[in-house]
């Protein structure tokens with residue numbers, strides 16, 4: 001696997017602590033982002049102005065750009081203003097909308113962006129995507145990942161009534177646990193049960209989307225790539241089939257898949273992986289799929305995209321070989337496969 005394919009972009013610096021905002025100018029200096037504080041500071045409504053007041057003394061050379069809303073137009077307008085100045089970086093201070101506008105404008109102008117989050121209720125702090133409104137619709141726009149992320153725990157607003165919030169969380173958990181869909185389907189079988197349903201309906205991705213059903217269960221064929229079979233197999237081997245992939249989740253639709261000796265292979269095996277990396281690549285045994293899932297995780301590649309790519313390539317190879325009736329050497333096979341790849 002080439003080195004580049006094993007790399008994940010991430011911020012150079014992540015500073016999460018009380019009083020982190022006071023250290024912003026030092027962070028920019030130490031990380032060689034801006035030695036003189038010549039930055040464009042983008043602030044949103046909320047706490048942006050207050051934070052500016054705190055960091056102002058250390059940012060004498062900074063220009064402040066207030067932004068309202070989270071639209072493509074606001075980001076383009078900001079980018080135009082940035083081009084008129086001369087900055088080392090863009091510092092976005094605010095919630096998700098403000099950071100997304102700042103990220104998009106920074107990407108348009110080729111400037112590094114520092115995210116100073118005043119809210120944690122979104123994933124835009126360090127994501128390579130900006131969610132922006134345009135023409136009444138929200139769209140996702142690819143952007144550069146922020147070069148640094150700052151979260152000042154003193155600046156994150158507390159809940160107005162944390163007792164009420166906790167009570168609502170408890171009530172919601174109770175409602176979930178009273179739902180038979182949660183207890184009988186998600187906890188016992190998990191998302192892999194969707195493979196049984198799709199196989200029955202004929203909507204399962206099979207052999208590069210050339211079929212929608214791997215096994216005709218109504219005609220007595222055994223379907224091993226769905227939750228009905230795998231949950232029983234996994235539990236009988238000592239695997240965990242009611243598992244929370246993150247602490248606190250009461251739905252627990254995840255699983256820990258084990259091999260015949262009871263040793264963990266991968267966690268979890270999910271519907272999307274079963275379909276795209278499994279049946280769509282011609283696999284019919286969950287043990288083979290679990291090994292592929294493990295390899296994908298180990299290489300850091302997405303199982304869905306890997307499965308779709310492999311299936312297409314495999315279909316190309318088969319198509320080329322069937323057409324020519326020839327056996328190719330491995331290098332030739334991949335070249336012929338690329339030529340003959342069947343569009344999905």
Ligand code: SF4
Pocket residue numbers: 243244245246249250251252253254
């Ligand atoms: S957090 Fe994990 S275990 Fe819980 S519902 Fe989501 S995927 Fe399932």
